[in-house]
Amino acid sequence: MKVRISGNKIRFRLKEPEVKEFQQKGTVSEMLEFGSDEKDQLKFTLAENELDEINIRFVQNETTVSVPKTKADLWTSTELVGFEAEVDTGKGKTVSILVEKDFMCMDGREEENVGSYPNPLANL
Template identity: 55%
Template sequence: MKIRILGNTIRFRLKQPEVDQFKKDGKVTEVIAFGARLEDQLCFSLALSSEPDLAISFQANTTTVHVPQALAEKWTSTDLVGFNGRLDTGKGQEVEVLVEKDFACLDAPEADNEGTYPNPKAAC
């Protein structure tokens, strides 16, 4: 999973195996280990939610995007590339969340594109 953060915007890009794992298990996580202890890890998760709306939380060094069941089903089972939302933090600010399927880069080595979705721009 690729994660890009800019200000109060977070973007998740998932390769096909990660989308498949999310569909099967209801969760996919990326971990950055700054050390050996759990406290030294920063985690980013996409998790299935029974709630009706997209949400985000941060607890125990983990940022989790909670995806409603209907949206998760549509995203993992159709050509829908991604989804987004502006989520109220409850503190007078918003976090913008974007979750997308990761397309192959047209100018990247083949090894870097392993597991990506075919890029629609590749068919000229």
């Protein structure tokens, strides 16, 4: 999973095997390890839930984006590229969330494209 943060915006881009894992398990994570101790790790998780709307939380070095099961099922079982939401943090801020399927880069190195979805622009 690729994670991009800019201001109060977060974007998750998942390759095909990660989307399948999310579909099967209801969760997928990526971790940045500064050390071997749990307090030295920064974790990003996409998780399915039974809520009616997308939510985000940050607890113990883990950012979790929670997605309603109906939206998760639609995204993982169709050609839908992604979904987004503006989430009120309850602390006077909003966070923009974008979750997308990751397409192959047409000018990228082959190893970076492993597991990516075919780029729909590649045949134009």
